[in-house]
Amino acid sequence: xxxxxxxxxxxxxxxxxxxxxxxxxxxxxxxxxxxxxxxxxxxxxxxxxxxxxxxxxxxxxxxxxxxxxxxxxxxxxxxxxxxxxxxxxxxxxxxxxxxxxxxxxxxxxxxxxxxxxxxxxxxxxxxxxxxxxxxxxxxxxxxxxxxxxxxxxxxxxxxxxxxxxxxxxxxxxxxxxxxxxxxxxxxxxxxxxxxxxxxxxxxxxxxxxxxxxxxxxxxxxxxxxxxxxxxxxxxxxxxxxxxxxxxxxxxxxxxxxxxxxxxxxxxxxxxxxxxxxxxxxxxxxxxxxxxxxxxxxxxxxxxxx
Numbered sequence: 585x586x587x588x589x590x591x592x593x594x595x596x597x598x599x600x601x602x603x604x605x606x607x608x609x610x611x612x613x614x615x616x617x618x619x620x621x622x623x624x625x626x627x628x629x630x631x632x633x634x635x636x637x638x639x640x641x642x643x644x645x646x647x648x649x650x651x652x653x654x655x656x657x658x659x660x661x662x663x664x665x666x667x668x669x670x671x672x673x674x675x676x677x678x679x680x681x682x683x684x685x686x687x688x689x690x691x692x693x694x695x696x697x698x699x700x701x702x703x704x705x706x707x708x709x710x711x712x713x714x715x716x717x718x719x720x721x722x723x724x725x726x727x728x729x730x731x732x733x734x735x736x737x738x739x740x741x742x743x744x745x746x747x748x749x750x751x752x753x754x755x756x757x758x759x760x761x762x763x764x765x766x767x768x769x770x771x772x773x774x775x776x777x778x779x780x781x782x783x784x785x786x787x788x789x790x791x792x793x794x795x796x797x798x799x800x801x802x803x804x805x806x807x808x809x810x811x812x813x814x815x816x817x818x819x820x821x822x823x824x825x826x827x828x829x830x831x832x833x834x835x836x837x838x839x840x841x842x843x844x845x846x847x848x849x850x851x852x853x854x855x856x857x858x859x860x861x862x863x864x865x866x867x868x869x870x871x872x873x874x875x876x877x878x879x880x881x882x883x884x885x886x887x888x889x
Contacts (some may be wrong), residue, residue, distance in 0.1 A: 612675030664708035678719035720752030821873035
């Protein structure tokens with residue numbers, strides 16, 4: 585300023601572009617793409633989502649919901665050299681050999697050996713982030729071996745914290761984590777109304793059960809008394825076969841007792857209603873039993889943003 589003369593300087597600021605997370609994802613044992621549902625619901629943008637899967641029905645459901653998915657076949661045929669730079673590697677290798685409900689052959693089970701395909705591709709692709717899921721009932725020696733190989737200890741999360749289903753699982757990941765926010769949803773809260781008669785148990789099945797203590801929603805089996813529960817037993821791939829010796833979810837209606845519907849199984853897995861539509865109920869039950877609880881995966885993935 586010189587006397588009464590003034591020089592005014594006007595400054596303008598240019599808005600910086602909003603940075604949006606985009607990434608290339610490789611999903612092994614992708615199933616019906618529960619990982620993709622989680623990323624989608626979190627609003628995380630994906631450049632390319634590569635899905636390694638061989639179940640044609642699960643692939644059909646994935647492609648109906650996410651037609652841009654790049655299906656790349658069996659995990660044993662996937663090579664890093666055929667892919668772009670992978671930012672996130674995820675997978676839930678088959679758990680039957682590790683599970684307490686299986687033969688517990690552990691790494692001697694041919695399906696469980698597929699875990700080493702995950703390890704191979706982790707080494708080949710060198711992603712920034714990874715996440716491996718497996719059953720929570722495995723022996724501690726197997727868990728510790730996986731931890732040593734992956735270089736991290738797993739999160740142990742039971743889906744009952746955020747849904748109406750007991751589902752105890754291990755999650756090995758290098759994604760930064762925070763405390764999970766619990767949701768007190770109960771089994772009876774996810775039930776449908778006006779369910780088709782085909783879901784009701786026959787008189788022959790009912791004659792072998794003791795269901796006196798089930799008021800609305802519970803669990804029962806041929807070798808155990810039925811009881812009312814707030815959180816149901818985990819849904820499994822063989823749910824479509826009906827009630828076996830282990831506990832199975834049972835719903836009491838005015839007209840009798842019935843099993844879960846596919847939509848109710850979707851809700852227990854926090855999958856959108858009718859996401860698995862378009863294939864038989866047998867295949868819907870199978871892929872939901874093999875799938876992930878989406879809201880648990882969202883919790884694990886949320887810090888990717």
